[in-house]
Amino acid sequence: MQKPDAGGQTAGGGSMRSSVGAFSVATVVSRILGLAREMVFAHVFGAGLAMDAFVVAFRIPNLLRDIFAEGVMSAAFVPVYVEYQEGEGEEGAHRFANVVLNVLMVAAGLTTILGIVAAPFVVRVIGAGFDAVPGKLQITTRLTQLLFPFLFLVGLSALSAAILNCHRRFFVPALAPAMVNIGFIAAGLALCPLLGAAGYPPIIGMAVGALAGGAGQLLIQLPNLWRVGFRYRPLFDLSHPGLRRFLCLVGPVVIGVSATKINTVINTFLVTFLAQRSVSYLHYAFRLMQFPLGVFGVGVATVALPALSRHHETRDRESMRATLDRALKLVIFLTAPCAVLLLALAHPICQLLYEHGEFGPADTAATAQALMLYALGIIAVGTVKVLASAFYSLGDAKTPMFMTGLSAAVNVGINLGLMHVIFFRSFALATSIAAVVNAVALAYILRRRLGDIGLREVGSMAIRVLIAAAGGGVAAWLLVGRLDAVLEPMRLVGSIISVGAAGAVGLAVYWVLASAFGVEDARTVRIRGIAQLFLGDRRNET
Secondary structure (H helix, E strand, O other): OOOEOOOOOEOOHHHHHHHHHHHHHHHHHHHHHHHHHHHHHHHHHOOOHHHHHHHHHHHHHHHHHHHHHHHHHHHHHHHHHHHHHHHHHHHHHHHHHHHHHHHHHHHHHHHHHHHHHHHHHHHHHHOHHHHHOOOHHHHHHHHHHHHOHHHHHHHHHHHHHHHHHHOOOOHHHHHOOHHHHHHHHHHHHHHHHHHHHOOOOOOHHHHHHHHHHHHHHHHOOHHHHHHOOOOOOOOOOOOOHHHHHHHHHHHHHHHHOOHHHHHHHHHHHHHOOOOOOHHHHHHHHHHHHHHHHHHHHHHHHHHHHHHHHHHHHOOOHHHHHHHHHHHHHHHHHHHHHHHHHHHHOHHHHHHHHHOOOOOOHHHHHHHHHHHHHHHOOHHHHHHHHHHHHHHHHOOOOHHHHHHHHHHHHHHHHHHHHHOOOOOOHHHHHHHHHHHHHHHHHHHHHHHHHHOOOOHHHHHHHHHHHHHHHHHHHHHHHHHHHHHHHHHHHHHHHHHHHHHHHHHHHHHHHHHHHHHHOOOHHHHHOOHHHHHHHHHOOHHHOO
Protein backbone atom coordinates (compact mmCIF):
# COMPACT_ATOMS: atom_id res chain seq x y z
CA MET A 1 0.00 0.00 0.00
CA GLN A 2 1.22 3.59 0.58
CA LYS A 3 4.71 4.31 1.79
CA PRO A 4 5.36 6.67 4.66
CA ASP A 5 6.82 10.01 3.74
CA ALA A 6 9.57 11.79 5.55
CA GLY A 7 7.20 13.10 8.10
CA GLY A 8 6.02 9.66 9.01
CA GLN A 9 2.62 10.04 7.50
CA THR A 10 1.18 8.04 4.71
CA ALA A 11 1.78 9.73 1.41
CA GLY A 12 -1.18 11.79 0.52
CA GLY A 13 -2.78 11.17 3.92
CA GLY A 14 -2.25 14.70 5.21
CA SER A 15 -3.52 16.21 1.97
CA MET A 16 -6.69 14.11 1.98
CA ARG A 17 -7.22 14.76 5.69
CA SER A 18 -6.87 18.54 5.24
CA SER A 19 -9.18 18.52 2.21
CA VAL A 20 -11.74 16.51 4.15
CA GLY A 21 -11.20 18.99 6.98
CA ALA A 22 -12.05 21.97 4.77
CA PHE A 23 -15.17 20.17 3.57
CA SER A 24 -16.10 19.01 7.06
CA VAL A 25 -15.79 22.40 8.75
CA ALA A 26 -18.19 23.94 6.24
CA THR A 27 -20.51 20.96 6.50
CA VAL A 28 -20.49 21.14 10.31
CA VAL A 29 -21.75 24.72 10.05
CA SER A 30 -24.46 23.63 7.62
CA ARG A 31 -25.44 20.62 9.73
CA ILE A 32 -25.60 22.64 12.94
CA LEU A 33 -27.94 25.03 11.16
CA GLY A 34 -29.80 21.94 9.96
CA LEU A 35 -30.30 20.82 13.55
CA ALA A 36 -31.48 24.31 14.43
CA ARG A 37 -33.91 24.02 11.53
CA GLU A 38 -35.26 20.72 12.88
CA MET A 39 -35.63 22.31 16.32
CA VAL A 40 -37.70 25.07 14.72
CA PHE A 41 -39.83 22.48 12.92
CA ALA A 42 -40.32 20.49 16.14
CA HIS A 43 -41.16 23.59 18.19
CA VAL A 44 -43.60 25.11 15.70
CA PHE A 45 -45.23 22.01 14.21
CA GLY A 46 -44.36 19.11 16.52
CA ALA A 47 -45.08 15.64 15.09
CA GLY A 48 -48.49 15.84 13.50
CA LEU A 49 -50.50 16.46 10.33
CA ALA A 50 -48.62 19.55 9.08
CA MET A 51 -45.19 18.03 9.70
CA ASP A 52 -46.11 14.70 8.11
CA ALA A 53 -47.41 16.58 5.06
CA PHE A 54 -44.29 18.72 4.70
CA VAL A 55 -41.91 15.77 5.08
CA VAL A 56 -43.61 13.89 2.24
CA ALA A 57 -44.03 17.02 0.08
CA PHE A 58 -40.40 18.08 0.44
CA ARG A 59 -39.13 14.53 0.02
CA ILE A 60 -40.39 14.32 -3.58
CA PRO A 61 -38.43 17.27 -5.10
CA ASN A 62 -35.61 16.76 -2.59
CA LEU A 63 -35.21 13.14 -3.68
CA LEU A 64 -35.05 14.22 -7.31
CA ARG A 65 -32.43 16.78 -6.24
CA ASP A 66 -30.34 14.14 -4.49
CA ILE A 67 -30.42 11.69 -7.40
CA PHE A 68 -30.70 13.76 -10.57
CA ALA A 69 -28.78 16.81 -9.41
CA GLU A 70 -26.25 16.28 -6.63
CA GLY A 71 -25.83 12.55 -7.19
CA VAL A 72 -25.30 12.88 -10.93
CA MET A 73 -22.90 15.78 -10.56
CA SER A 74 -20.71 14.00 -8.05
CA ALA A 75 -20.73 10.63 -9.81
CA ALA A 76 -21.20 11.20 -13.56
CA PHE A 77 -19.97 14.76 -14.12
CA VAL A 78 -16.71 14.77 -12.14
CA PRO A 79 -14.93 11.87 -13.95
CA VAL A 80 -15.70 13.37 -17.37
CA TYR A 81 -14.74 16.90 -16.31
CA VAL A 82 -11.43 15.62 -14.92
CA GLU A 83 -10.85 13.76 -18.18
CA TYR A 84 -11.16 17.04 -20.09
CA GLN A 85 -8.95 18.84 -17.57
CA GLU A 86 -6.22 16.27 -18.10
CA GLY A 87 -6.64 16.01 -21.89
CA GLU A 88 -7.70 19.44 -23.17
CA GLY A 89 -6.98 21.78 -20.28
CA GLU A 90 -9.32 24.21 -18.56
CA GLU A 91 -10.79 25.59 -21.79
CA GLY A 92 -12.02 22.17 -22.90
CA ALA A 93 -13.31 21.36 -19.42
CA HIS A 94 -15.23 24.64 -19.17
CA ARG A 95 -16.76 24.14 -22.61
CA PHE A 96 -17.99 20.71 -21.52
CA ALA A 97 -19.37 22.20 -18.29
CA ASN A 98 -21.30 24.88 -20.20
CA VAL A 99 -22.87 22.28 -22.49
CA VAL A 100 -24.00 20.26 -19.46
CA LEU A 101 -25.20 23.42 -17.69
CA ASN A 102 -27.51 24.43 -20.53
CA VAL A 103 -28.90 20.92 -20.95
CA LEU A 104 -29.44 20.76 -17.18
CA MET A 105 -31.36 24.04 -17.15
CA VAL A 106 -33.74 22.80 -19.84
CA ALA A 107 -34.19 19.38 -18.20
CA ALA A 108 -34.65 20.76 -14.69
CA GLY A 109 -37.05 23.42 -15.93
CA LEU A 110 -39.23 20.91 -17.75
CA THR A 111 -39.15 18.53 -14.77
CA THR A 112 -40.24 21.35 -12.46
CA ILE A 113 -43.20 22.22 -14.69
CA LEU A 114 -44.17 18.56 -15.05
CA GLY A 115 -43.85 18.04 -11.29
CA ILE A 116 -46.18 20.94 -10.51
CA VAL A 117 -48.78 19.65 -12.97
CA ALA A 118 -48.49 16.01 -11.85
CA ALA A 119 -48.26 16.74 -8.11
CA PRO A 120 -51.81 15.56 -7.28
CA PHE A 121 -51.16 12.16 -8.84
CA VAL A 122 -47.62 11.80 -7.44
CA VAL A 123 -48.69 12.69 -3.90
CA ARG A 124 -51.61 10.29 -4.05
CA VAL A 125 -49.15 7.49 -4.93
CA ILE A 126 -46.33 8.36 -2.54
CA GLY A 127 -48.57 9.37 0.37
CA ALA A 128 -51.40 6.92 -0.27
CA GLY A 129 -52.02 6.38 3.44
CA PHE A 130 -52.70 10.10 3.98
CA ASP A 131 -56.09 9.81 2.27
CA ALA A 132 -57.54 8.43 5.51
CA VAL A 133 -56.99 11.79 7.29
CA PRO A 134 -59.26 14.65 6.08
CA GLY A 135 -57.29 17.46 4.42
CA LYS A 136 -53.89 15.80 4.75
CA LEU A 137 -53.56 14.79 1.10
CA GLN A 138 -54.65 18.24 -0.08
CA ILE A 139 -52.10 20.21 1.97
CA THR A 140 -49.36 17.76 0.94
CA THR A 141 -50.22 18.38 -2.72
CA ARG A 142 -50.17 22.15 -2.32
CA LEU A 143 -46.78 22.02 -0.58
CA THR A 144 -45.36 19.74 -3.27
CA GLN A 145 -46.34 22.18 -6.02
CA LEU A 146 -44.76 25.08 -4.16
CA LEU A 147 -41.54 23.14 -3.51
CA PHE A 148 -40.86 21.77 -7.00
CA PRO A 149 -38.92 24.87 -8.22
CA PHE A 150 -36.41 23.99 -5.48
CA LEU A 151 -35.21 21.23 -7.81
CA PHE A 152 -34.19 23.74 -10.51
CA LEU A 153 -32.26 25.97 -8.10
CA VAL A 154 -30.28 23.24 -6.37
CA GLY A 155 -29.62 21.45 -9.67
CA LEU A 156 -27.62 24.47 -10.83
CA SER A 157 -26.02 24.69 -7.40
CA ALA A 158 -24.93 21.04 -7.57
CA LEU A 159 -23.23 21.57 -10.93
CA SER A 160 -21.43 24.61 -9.53
CA ALA A 161 -20.22 22.55 -6.57
CA ALA A 162 -18.99 19.75 -8.83
CA ILE A 163 -16.93 22.21 -10.91
CA LEU A 164 -15.40 23.75 -7.79
CA ASN A 165 -14.57 20.32 -6.33
CA CYS A 166 -12.65 19.44 -9.50
CA HIS A 167 -10.58 22.58 -8.84
CA ARG A 168 -9.99 21.38 -5.26
CA ARG A 169 -12.34 23.99 -3.81
CA PHE A 170 -14.31 22.17 -1.12
CA PHE A 171 -15.16 24.77 1.54
CA VAL A 172 -17.73 27.01 -0.20
CA PRO A 173 -19.60 24.16 -1.98
CA ALA A 174 -19.94 22.38 1.37
CA LEU A 175 -21.07 25.59 3.07
CA ALA A 176 -23.67 26.44 0.39
CA PRO A 177 -26.43 24.10 1.72
CA ALA A 178 -26.40 26.16 4.91
CA MET A 179 -28.33 28.78 2.97
CA VAL A 180 -31.31 26.42 2.71
CA ASN A 181 -31.27 25.88 6.47
CA ILE A 182 -31.13 29.64 7.04
CA GLY A 183 -34.15 30.01 4.76
CA PHE A 184 -36.07 27.43 6.80
CA ILE A 185 -35.14 28.98 10.15
CA ALA A 186 -36.10 32.48 9.03
CA ALA A 187 -39.40 31.24 7.63
CA GLY A 188 -40.25 29.24 10.76
CA LEU A 189 -39.54 32.10 13.14
CA ALA A 190 -40.91 35.00 11.10
CA LEU A 191 -43.06 34.04 8.10
CA CYS A 192 -45.03 31.07 9.47
CA PRO A 193 -46.55 33.02 12.39
CA LEU A 194 -47.57 35.82 10.00
CA LEU A 195 -49.27 33.36 7.65
CA GLY A 196 -51.08 31.75 10.56
CA ALA A 197 -52.32 35.11 11.78
CA ALA A 198 -53.57 35.89 8.27
CA GLY A 199 -55.57 32.67 8.12
CA TYR A 200 -53.23 30.66 5.88
CA PRO A 201 -51.65 27.29 6.84
CA PRO A 202 -48.39 28.26 8.62
CA ILE A 203 -46.53 25.31 7.04
CA ILE A 204 -46.74 27.14 3.67
CA GLY A 205 -44.08 29.50 5.00
CA MET A 206 -41.58 26.65 5.12
CA ALA A 207 -42.00 26.09 1.37
CA VAL A 208 -41.20 29.76 0.76
CA GLY A 209 -38.14 29.44 3.02
CA ALA A 210 -36.93 26.45 1.01
CA LEU A 211 -37.08 28.39 -2.26
CA ALA A 212 -35.26 31.39 -0.80
CA GLY A 213 -32.58 29.09 0.61
CA GLY A 214 -32.19 27.28 -2.71
CA ALA A 215 -31.51 30.58 -4.46
CA GLY A 216 -28.95 31.49 -1.81
CA GLN A 217 -27.22 28.12 -2.19
CA LEU A 218 -26.56 28.91 -5.86
CA LEU A 219 -25.61 32.56 -5.45
CA ILE A 220 -23.00 31.96 -2.75
CA GLN A 221 -20.93 29.82 -5.15
CA LEU A 222 -20.87 32.21 -8.12
CA PRO A 223 -17.86 34.30 -6.95
CA ASN A 224 -15.70 31.18 -6.61
CA LEU A 225 -16.73 29.96 -10.07
CA TRP A 226 -15.48 33.27 -11.42
CA ARG A 227 -12.18 32.88 -9.55
CA VAL A 228 -11.45 29.46 -11.10
CA GLY A 229 -11.98 30.94 -14.55
CA PHE A 230 -15.42 29.55 -15.36
CA ARG A 231 -17.55 31.82 -17.58
CA TYR A 232 -21.09 31.05 -18.65
CA ARG A 233 -21.63 30.57 -22.40
CA PRO A 234 -24.95 29.66 -24.05
CA LEU A 235 -23.62 26.44 -25.62
CA PHE A 236 -26.19 23.81 -26.47
CA ASP A 237 -24.21 21.21 -28.39
CA LEU A 238 -26.07 17.91 -28.15
CA SER A 239 -23.36 16.24 -30.26
CA HIS A 240 -20.57 17.11 -27.79
CA PRO A 241 -18.69 13.84 -27.05
CA GLY A 242 -18.34 14.73 -23.37
CA LEU A 243 -22.09 15.23 -23.08
CA ARG A 244 -22.66 11.80 -24.62
CA ARG A 245 -20.25 10.21 -22.13
CA PHE A 246 -21.93 12.10 -19.31
CA LEU A 247 -25.40 10.97 -20.41
CA CYS A 248 -24.21 7.35 -20.70
CA LEU A 249 -23.25 7.50 -17.02
CA VAL A 250 -26.40 9.36 -15.93
CA GLY A 251 -28.85 6.47 -16.29
CA PRO A 252 -27.02 3.96 -14.08
CA VAL A 253 -25.96 6.70 -11.65
CA VAL A 254 -29.54 7.88 -11.23
CA ILE A 255 -30.46 4.38 -10.06
CA GLY A 256 -27.29 3.51 -8.21
CA VAL A 257 -26.00 6.77 -6.74
CA SER A 258 -27.36 6.07 -3.27
CA ALA A 259 -29.19 3.10 -1.87
CA THR A 260 -30.43 5.24 0.99
CA LYS A 261 -32.35 7.48 -1.41
CA ILE A 262 -34.13 4.57 -3.07
CA ASN A 263 -34.89 3.10 0.31
CA THR A 264 -36.27 6.45 1.44
CA VAL A 265 -38.90 6.40 -1.30
CA ILE A 266 -39.96 2.87 -0.44
CA ASN A 267 -40.05 3.68 3.25
CA THR A 268 -42.11 6.81 2.68
CA PHE A 269 -44.75 4.89 0.76
CA LEU A 270 -45.03 2.06 3.29
CA VAL A 271 -44.84 4.11 6.48
CA THR A 272 -47.83 6.26 5.47
CA PHE A 273 -49.98 3.20 6.26
CA LEU A 274 -48.83 3.20 9.89
CA ALA A 275 -50.07 5.40 12.72
CA GLN A 276 -49.87 9.17 12.39
CA ARG A 277 -46.55 10.63 13.61
CA SER A 278 -44.59 7.63 12.27
CA VAL A 279 -43.33 9.68 9.31
CA SER A 280 -42.24 12.47 11.65
CA TYR A 281 -40.38 10.14 14.05
CA LEU A 282 -38.38 8.64 11.21
CA HIS A 283 -37.72 12.05 9.68
CA TYR A 284 -36.33 13.58 12.88
CA ALA A 285 -34.15 10.51 13.56
CA PHE A 286 -32.94 10.32 9.97
CA ARG A 287 -31.83 13.96 10.08
CA LEU A 288 -29.62 13.19 13.09
CA MET A 289 -28.17 10.13 11.36
CA GLN A 290 -27.34 12.30 8.34
CA PHE A 291 -25.28 14.72 10.45
CA PRO A 292 -22.10 12.60 10.69
CA LEU A 293 -22.63 11.18 7.21
CA GLY A 294 -22.82 14.65 5.68
CA VAL A 295 -19.78 15.86 7.62
CA PHE A 296 -17.51 12.84 7.19
CA GLY A 297 -18.97 10.20 4.87
CA VAL A 298 -19.84 12.57 2.06
CA GLY A 299 -16.71 14.60 2.79
CA VAL A 300 -14.31 11.71 2.26
CA ALA A 301 -16.17 10.49 -0.84
CA THR A 302 -16.28 13.99 -2.34
CA VAL A 303 -12.55 14.53 -1.86
CA ALA A 304 -11.65 11.03 -3.05
CA LEU A 305 -13.64 11.05 -6.32
CA PRO A 306 -11.56 13.65 -8.25
CA ALA A 307 -8.33 12.03 -7.03
CA LEU A 308 -9.47 8.53 -8.01
CA SER A 309 -10.59 9.84 -11.41
CA ARG A 310 -7.18 11.44 -12.05
CA HIS A 311 -5.35 8.25 -11.10
CA HIS A 312 -7.58 6.31 -13.48
CA GLU A 313 -6.95 8.79 -16.31
CA THR A 314 -3.16 8.56 -15.80
CA ARG A 315 -3.40 4.75 -15.49
CA ASP A 316 -1.73 4.88 -12.06
CA ARG A 317 -3.41 1.82 -10.58
CA GLU A 318 -1.15 1.68 -7.52
CA SER A 319 -1.98 5.26 -6.52
CA MET A 320 -5.64 4.53 -7.08
CA ARG A 321 -5.50 1.56 -4.69
CA ALA A 322 -3.59 3.67 -2.15
CA THR A 323 -6.13 6.51 -2.33
CA LEU A 324 -9.01 4.06 -1.92
CA ASP A 325 -7.31 2.42 1.06
CA ARG A 326 -6.73 5.84 2.62
CA ALA A 327 -10.33 6.92 2.04
CA LEU A 328 -11.84 3.74 3.48
CA LYS A 329 -9.73 3.93 6.63
CA LEU A 330 -10.48 7.61 7.10
CA VAL A 331 -14.25 7.24 6.69
CA ILE A 332 -14.35 4.36 9.18
CA PHE A 333 -12.17 6.25 11.67
CA LEU A 334 -14.43 9.32 11.49
CA THR A 335 -17.89 7.69 11.37
CA ALA A 336 -17.42 4.91 13.97
CA PRO A 337 -17.39 7.15 17.07
CA CYS A 338 -20.32 9.15 15.69
CA ALA A 339 -22.38 5.98 15.23
CA VAL A 340 -21.62 4.66 18.70
CA LEU A 341 -22.23 8.00 20.43
CA LEU A 342 -25.59 8.39 18.67
CA LEU A 343 -26.43 4.89 19.85
CA ALA A 344 -25.39 5.59 23.42
CA LEU A 345 -26.85 9.11 23.71
CA ALA A 346 -29.91 8.76 21.45
CA HIS A 347 -32.52 9.66 24.08
CA PRO A 348 -30.76 12.66 25.69
CA ILE A 349 -29.83 14.04 22.24
CA CYS A 350 -33.43 13.81 20.98
CA GLN A 351 -34.70 15.28 24.24
CA LEU A 352 -32.27 18.20 24.04
CA LEU A 353 -32.91 19.02 20.40
CA TYR A 354 -36.58 18.26 19.92
CA GLU A 355 -38.55 18.12 23.19
CA HIS A 356 -39.94 21.63 23.07
CA GLY A 357 -43.30 23.15 22.23
CA GLU A 358 -45.52 20.58 20.48
CA PHE A 359 -42.91 17.78 20.76
CA GLY A 360 -43.51 15.73 23.92
CA PRO A 361 -41.71 12.99 25.92
CA ALA A 362 -43.47 10.18 24.02
CA ASP A 363 -42.25 11.70 20.75
CA THR A 364 -38.72 11.84 22.15
CA ALA A 365 -38.75 8.17 23.15
CA ALA A 366 -40.03 7.04 19.75
CA THR A 367 -37.56 9.20 17.81
CA ALA A 368 -34.67 7.95 19.95
CA GLN A 369 -35.57 4.34 19.19
CA ALA A 370 -35.51 5.06 15.46
CA LEU A 371 -32.19 6.91 15.82
CA MET A 372 -30.54 3.96 17.57
CA LEU A 373 -31.49 1.65 14.72
CA TYR A 374 -30.36 4.16 12.08
CA ALA A 375 -27.01 4.51 13.90
CA LEU A 376 -26.25 0.84 13.27
CA GLY A 377 -25.82 1.59 9.56
CA ILE A 378 -23.79 4.82 9.65
CA ILE A 379 -20.40 3.20 9.04
CA ALA A 380 -21.80 1.07 6.21
CA VAL A 381 -23.43 4.05 4.48
CA GLY A 382 -20.17 6.03 4.68
CA THR A 383 -18.27 3.07 3.26
CA VAL A 384 -20.77 2.69 0.41
CA LYS A 385 -20.21 6.33 -0.59
CA VAL A 386 -16.45 5.79 -0.89
CA LEU A 387 -16.72 2.44 -2.69
CA ALA A 388 -19.30 3.85 -5.12
CA SER A 389 -16.91 6.73 -5.90
CA ALA A 390 -14.26 4.20 -6.86
CA PHE A 391 -16.63 2.58 -9.37
CA TYR A 392 -17.66 5.95 -10.79
CA SER A 393 -14.01 6.94 -11.27
CA LEU A 394 -13.61 3.78 -13.37
CA GLY A 395 -16.55 4.83 -15.52
CA ASP A 396 -18.64 1.99 -14.10
CA ALA A 397 -22.01 3.17 -12.86
CA LYS A 398 -23.80 -0.11 -13.50
CA THR A 399 -22.31 -2.08 -10.62
CA PRO A 400 -23.48 0.38 -7.92
CA MET A 401 -26.85 0.40 -9.70
CA PHE A 402 -27.24 -3.37 -9.40
CA MET A 403 -26.10 -3.33 -5.78
CA THR A 404 -28.65 -0.64 -5.05
CA GLY A 405 -31.31 -2.95 -6.44
CA LEU A 406 -30.09 -5.73 -4.16
CA SER A 407 -30.10 -3.54 -1.05
CA ALA A 408 -33.52 -2.10 -1.95
CA ALA A 409 -34.90 -5.64 -2.18
CA VAL A 410 -33.48 -6.40 1.27
CA ASN A 411 -35.02 -3.19 2.57
CA VAL A 412 -38.47 -3.98 1.20
CA GLY A 413 -38.38 -7.55 2.47
CA ILE A 414 -37.50 -6.52 6.02
CA ASN A 415 -40.12 -3.77 6.07
CA LEU A 416 -42.90 -5.99 4.77
CA GLY A 417 -42.00 -8.63 7.33
CA LEU A 418 -41.61 -6.36 10.36
CA MET A 419 -43.62 -3.16 9.83
CA HIS A 420 -46.67 -4.64 11.57
CA VAL A 421 -44.51 -6.18 14.31
CA ILE A 422 -42.15 -3.39 15.40
CA PHE A 423 -43.97 -0.68 13.42
CA PHE A 424 -41.95 2.42 12.39
CA ARG A 425 -38.78 0.94 13.91
CA SER A 426 -38.59 -1.60 11.09
CA PHE A 427 -37.83 1.17 8.59
CA ALA A 428 -34.74 2.38 10.44
CA LEU A 429 -33.52 -1.19 10.98
CA ALA A 430 -34.09 -2.12 7.34
CA THR A 431 -32.15 0.93 6.13
CA SER A 432 -29.12 -0.07 8.22
CA ILE A 433 -29.16 -3.73 7.19
CA ALA A 434 -29.54 -2.78 3.51
CA ALA A 435 -26.52 -0.47 3.78
CA VAL A 436 -24.39 -3.28 5.24
CA VAL A 437 -25.40 -5.61 2.40
CA ASN A 438 -24.56 -2.91 -0.14
CA ALA A 439 -21.14 -2.19 1.38
CA VAL A 440 -20.11 -5.87 1.53
CA ALA A 441 -21.21 -6.51 -2.06
CA LEU A 442 -19.42 -3.43 -3.45
CA ALA A 443 -16.19 -4.26 -1.59
CA TYR A 444 -16.21 -7.85 -2.87
CA ILE A 445 -16.74 -6.80 -6.50
CA LEU A 446 -14.17 -3.98 -6.34
CA ARG A 447 -11.57 -6.37 -4.96
CA ARG A 448 -12.14 -8.66 -7.93
CA ARG A 449 -11.82 -5.69 -10.27
CA LEU A 450 -8.70 -4.01 -8.84
CA GLY A 451 -7.03 -6.90 -7.08
CA ASP A 452 -5.71 -6.40 -3.57
CA ILE A 453 -7.17 -3.14 -2.23
CA GLY A 454 -6.06 -3.77 1.33
CA LEU A 455 -9.38 -5.02 2.69
CA ARG A 456 -7.64 -7.16 5.31
CA GLU A 457 -5.77 -4.12 6.62
CA VAL A 458 -8.97 -2.06 6.51
CA GLY A 459 -10.85 -4.82 8.34
CA SER A 460 -8.17 -5.09 11.03
CA MET A 461 -8.21 -1.34 11.50
CA ALA A 462 -12.04 -1.33 11.60
CA ILE A 463 -12.10 -3.90 14.44
CA ARG A 464 -9.71 -1.81 16.52
CA VAL A 465 -11.70 1.34 15.78
CA LEU A 466 -14.98 -0.32 16.77
CA ILE A 467 -13.54 -1.56 20.07
CA ALA A 468 -12.23 1.94 20.80
CA ALA A 469 -15.56 3.48 19.81
CA ALA A 470 -17.42 1.02 22.05
CA GLY A 471 -15.25 2.11 24.97
CA GLY A 472 -16.05 5.73 24.25
CA GLY A 473 -19.76 4.95 23.96
CA VAL A 474 -19.86 3.15 27.31
CA ALA A 475 -18.04 6.04 28.98
CA ALA A 476 -20.49 8.56 27.47
CA TRP A 477 -23.53 6.49 28.48
CA LEU A 478 -22.36 6.11 32.08
CA LEU A 479 -21.49 9.79 32.40
CA VAL A 480 -24.71 11.17 30.90
CA GLY A 481 -26.79 9.13 33.36
CA ARG A 482 -24.93 10.56 36.35
CA LEU A 483 -24.94 14.12 35.02
CA ASP A 484 -28.67 14.04 34.22
CA ALA A 485 -29.47 13.15 37.82
CA VAL A 486 -27.34 16.03 39.14
CA LEU A 487 -28.18 18.69 36.53
CA GLU A 488 -31.91 17.99 36.11
CA PRO A 489 -32.97 21.16 38.02
CA MET A 490 -31.08 23.27 35.46
CA ARG A 491 -33.40 22.01 32.68
CA LEU A 492 -32.17 23.10 29.21
CA VAL A 493 -28.77 24.34 30.37
CA GLY A 494 -28.28 21.13 32.34
CA SER A 495 -29.16 19.03 29.28
CA ILE A 496 -26.66 20.95 27.14
CA ILE A 497 -23.91 20.46 29.71
CA SER A 498 -24.80 16.79 30.20
CA VAL A 499 -24.88 15.84 26.52
CA GLY A 500 -21.89 18.01 25.65
CA ALA A 501 -19.72 16.66 28.45
CA ALA A 502 -20.70 13.04 27.79
CA GLY A 503 -19.98 13.41 24.07
CA ALA A 504 -16.61 15.08 24.72
CA VAL A 505 -15.56 12.37 27.20
CA GLY A 506 -16.72 9.66 24.81
CA LEU A 507 -14.62 11.12 21.99
CA ALA A 508 -11.61 11.53 24.28
CA VAL A 509 -11.81 7.90 25.42
CA TYR A 510 -12.17 6.82 21.80
CA TRP A 511 -9.11 8.80 20.75
CA VAL A 512 -6.99 7.42 23.61
CA LEU A 513 -8.02 3.82 22.94
CA ALA A 514 -7.59 4.17 19.17
CA SER A 515 -4.08 5.59 19.70
CA ALA A 516 -3.25 2.71 22.05
CA PHE A 517 -4.50 0.21 19.44
CA GLY A 518 -2.21 1.69 16.80
CA VAL A 519 -4.84 3.33 14.58
CA GLU A 520 -2.88 5.57 12.22
CA ASP A 521 -5.23 8.55 12.15
CA ALA A 522 -5.46 8.71 15.93
CA ARG A 523 -1.69 8.51 16.31
CA THR A 524 -0.71 11.01 13.60
CA VAL A 525 -3.34 13.70 14.16
CA ARG A 526 -1.68 15.66 16.94
CA ILE A 527 -2.02 19.38 17.64
CA ARG A 528 -0.94 20.31 14.11
CA GLY A 529 -3.16 17.60 12.68
CA ILE A 530 -6.14 18.85 14.66
CA ALA A 531 -5.63 22.32 13.21
CA GLN A 532 -5.53 20.89 9.68
CA LEU A 533 -8.62 18.78 10.27
CA PHE A 534 -10.77 21.65 11.53
CA LEU A 535 -9.23 24.60 9.67
CA GLY A 536 -8.48 22.82 6.42
CA ASP A 537 -5.49 23.40 4.11
CA ARG A 538 -5.23 26.92 2.71
CA ARG A 539 -4.31 25.34 -0.62
CA ASN A 540 -7.88 24.11 -0.90
CA GLU A 541 -9.32 27.61 -0.94
CA THR A 542 -8.02 30.94 -2.12
